[in-house]
Amino acid sequence: MPVPATAVQTAAASSCAALRQTMVDCQLRTFDITDRAVLDAALDIPREIFLPGLPAAVVYSDRILQIGTASGHKRSMLAPMVVARLIQAAALTSTDRVLVVGAGTGYTAALIGRLAAQVYALDSDAELSRLAAENFARIGAANIEVVTGPLAAGLPQHAPFDLIVIDGAIEVHPDSLLTQLREGGRLTAVVHPAAAAGRRGKATLFEKNSGHIGNRVLFDAAGDLLEGFERKPEFSF
Template identity: 45%
Template sequence: MMAPSEYSAARLNMVDGQIRPNKVTDQRVVDAFLAVPRDQFVPDTLRGVAYVDKSIPVAKNRFLLEPMVLARLLNEAKVEPTDIVLDVGTGTGYSAAIIGRLAATVLALESDAGLAAQANHAMQTLGVDNAAVVQGPLSAGWAKQGPYNVIVVQGAVAAVPPALLEQLAEGGRLVTVVLPESGQGVARLYQKTGGAVSGRVLFDASAALLPGLEAKPDFQF
């Protein structure tokens, strides 16, 4: 087990080595990654590698996004202090705790009951008081608290579910990694303007597909 000072040093190294050099220019995003202890959101056996530049497994087929990918997505989403944010596939809640330092309110959506419980516990332990965890299918979003200024998807999708795009407020932004069945994954930004949604590629990125957001199989006779 590492000492608290060692975790703090590892967190600083993560920010200086993975985030600052990778086009993350919003100082509020940098400060959020400096402030939130990623080691508190991973299994005990993996705390020693919590700050490596890789996705961290937190349950079967579930991972925390690579820090650089999450940081760049948040940098491009341009989260404002007054924004209401939907965090889709929050896992153990690390991303929601980060976003909570950028936004007014975070609704953290998780489909796995065990992960949702872990997210609640971790955020209560750290005193994150502007984020709430709810459980439900990720592809459905959480319309009852929408619309949202920002939606962040914590993993890859084969295609963005229409329900999520519908829950964007006017001027709202959605960021995610899109992973087609064949080809390179890319981070994309979607924005709603005049009621219509447009999207553009941000950068190459890889991430695990989230449950319920995989490609739908073609119907076979």
């Protein structure tokens, strides 16, 4: 006798919930993530719906994962502990307005949506934006607005923001995004140093104080480079 679909779905949901708990206990807590609100969001958000087609054990692994699209657009998702620690470092409040750049299918924006007042999820790929909107509807995230457009341009029409999260890696200073921060605003990103190879970089927090931008390195992190934030090639003769 075949197993009812509802029973299979219930078992799958229970398995994913257990994997989320393991992710929080063995990845996030051991990486100095102590903020209760961040941990609760990671426990609550079903990461598997943002990475359809992948086995649950892979979805909750501690590594960068590729997001496939029918259009062939390349996007990846940062490791869970990197996302969580960047969010913790941003010190979100319940009144913050946040822009997530390179939002992909929406996982990082979904986490932030549990902590902030308003989130804008920006991606340059229309298919990814459509999938993100569907995912937000599934989890009841009514405070997240999906926008499709060039990543490096940000959303000046909705600025200023309390926080901008670049959901990937950059090689150049994100000048146009930094101008969209309000006084006291923060921006987080994985920055690839000039001499770095591959995905290696530094998780960095930028802050706007008295009109000036300062920054500090938080920890070593890996991330795939987002389009629009590439370093221009240097030519030598």
